[in-house]
Amino acid sequence: xxxxxxxxxxxxxxxxxxxxxxxxxxxxxxxxxxxxxxxxxxxxxxxxxxxxxxxxxxxxxxxxxxxxxxxxxxxxxxxxxxxxxxxxxxxxxxxxxxxxxxxxxxxxxxxxxxxxxxxxxxxxxxxxxxxxxxxxxxxxxxxxxxxxxxxxxxxxxxxxxxxxxxxxxxxxxxxxxxxxxxxxxxxxxxxxxxxxxxxxxxxxxxxxxxxxxxxxxxxxxxxxxxxxxxxxxxxxxxxxxxxxxxxxxxxxxxxxxxxxxxxxxxxxxxxxxxxxxxxxxxxxxxxxxxxxxxxxxxxxxxxxxxxxxxxxxxxxxxxxxxxxxxxxxxxxxxxxxxxxxxxxxxxxxxxxxx
Ligand SMILES: NC(=O)c1ccc[n+]([C@@H]2O[C@H](COP(=O)([O-])OP(=O)(O)OC[C@H]3O[C@@H](n4cnc5c(N)ncnc54)[C@H](OP(=O)(O)O)[C@@H]3O)[C@@H](O)[C@H]2O)c1
Numbered sequence: 001x002x003x004x005x006x007x008x009x010x011x012x013x014x015x016x017x018x019x020x021x022x023x024x025x026x027x028x029x030x031x032x033x034x035x036x037x038x039x040x041x042x043x044x045x046x047x048x049x050x051x052x053x054x055x056x057x058x059x060x061x062x063x064x065x066x067x068x069x070x071x072x073x074x075x076x077x078x079x080x081x082x083x084x085x086x087x088x089x090x091x092x093x094x095x096x097x098x099x100x101x102x103x104x105x106x107x108x109x110x111x112x113x114x115x116x117x118x119x120x121x122x123x124x125x126x127x128x129x130x131x132x133x134x135x136x137x138x139x140x141x142x143x144x145x146x147x148x149x150x151x152x153x154x155x156x157x158x159x160x161x162x163x164x165x166x167x168x169x170x171x172x173x174x175x176x177x178x179x180x181x182x183x184x185x186x187x188x189x190x191x192x193x194x195x196x197x198x199x200x201x202x203x204x205x206x207x208x209x210x211x212x213x214x215x216x217x218x219x220x221x222x223x224x225x226x227x228x229x230x231x232x233x234x235x236x237x238x239x240x241x242x243x244x245x246x247x248x249x250x251x252x253x254x255x256x257x258x259x260x261x262x263x264x265x266x267x268x269x270x271x272x273x274x275x276x277x278x279x280x281x282x283x284x285x286x287x288x289x290x291x292x293x294x295x296x297x298x299x300x301x302x303x304x305x306x307x308x309x310x311x312x313x314x315x316x317x318x319x320x321x322x323x324x325x326x327x328x329x330x331x332x333x334x335x336x337x338x339x340x341x342x343x344x345x346x347x348x349x350x351x352x353x354x
Contacts, residue, residue: 006086007035012185014092016286022054024345040067084109088331091115112331117147128323129264130154134218137334149177151319153212155292159262169247172224176241197229237273238314249305266291268354288318290349
């Protein structure tokens with residue numbers, strides 16, 4: 001059977017994902033990559049041509065075919081047909097839940113579906129390196145790749161607090177997500193000055209801690225997490241302050257050792273987001289750092305033996321890309337050892353040091 005990955009949406013997250021699947025499809029065991037672009041825009045022409053030149057096939061709605069063809073693009077498939085013949089559908093729009101209701105639940109062809117961070121409730125929440133064992137082959141056809149800051153929170157907690165067979169040593173985790181205003185691919189929603197967020201969730205503060213709680217719940221862990229958020233007038237990267245209160249003593253050396261031992265965590269001595277971002281631009285895939293988080297080593301502190309403090313930078317959409325690829329490969333062949341092998345071609349962008 002032909003293995004087809006179909007990406008819906010060509011925005012900040014969809015575009016690099018289409019490129020990545022086409023670049024590495026042979027080594028990942030993928031036969032064909034298709035994508036759905038909804039709006040025919042002159043300003044998007046070059047991006048679409050580039051994706052087509054890499055070998056991806058364009059699908060669009062029937063009433064848009066002429067507009068795309070008039071721009072010189074080859075339309076290979078009707079949107080509905082592309083969904084039905086896909087093996088895995090990767091929704092990269094802010095409308096994943098709506099698309100699930102309108103289309104995905106009515107399809108019989110695909111083996112599974114992914115949606116991204118904003119689509120709470122789409123399916124089982126997932127982050128690579130955190131809850132692989134929670135995904136059940138055959139049952140989990142719908143998977144939500146959690147947001148980039150949720151990747152950072154879950155990675156910090158798991159890396160520092162996981163005690164293997166002895167459970168988890170987190171008493172409480174507090175996080176301040178200092179979000180970049182808008183992505184450099186976007187022109188709207190820039191903020192002129194820091195804009196503080198409300199605590200809309202009485203238990204978790206913001207959705208970041210709530211979503212991280214949801215990921216750990218899939219592992220039967222009930223953790224005390226709280227987050228606040230502020231948008232900064234920068235386009236570079238999300239930064240995060242964290243405090244992890246532990247149920248046992250931990251030396252700073254152990255904290256550093258734990259971060260260094262996790263190959264999906266990058267550590268850095270850089271304290272400026274622009275320098276970390278620039279590293280991604282110079283060395284990353286599509287400019288992205290695929291590590292789960294970038295921990296700033298000089299900021300780490302252990303207070304009163306049981307409180308770990310520090311800052312990290314969130315490789316926005318880089319960590320979601322890694323989890324999206326891993327979950328797609330798992331849906332096609334649910335064997336994590338084989339997924340690790342098929343992820344090999346992109347491992348060099350999962351930096352251990354920045
Ligand atoms: N940006 C990040 O750093 C980041 C990181 C992690 C997760 N995410 C998540 O990824 C998702 C997408 O975010 P993004 O930043 O990539 O968005 P984006 O740059 O605004 O792109 C959205 C894309 O979705 C398409 N689209 C929107 N509604 C659609 C619909 N109903 N049917 C088909 N296509 C539709 C748009 O297509 P047209 O242009 O063709 O209309 C556009 O290509 C969100 O859930 C977000 O939370 C984003």
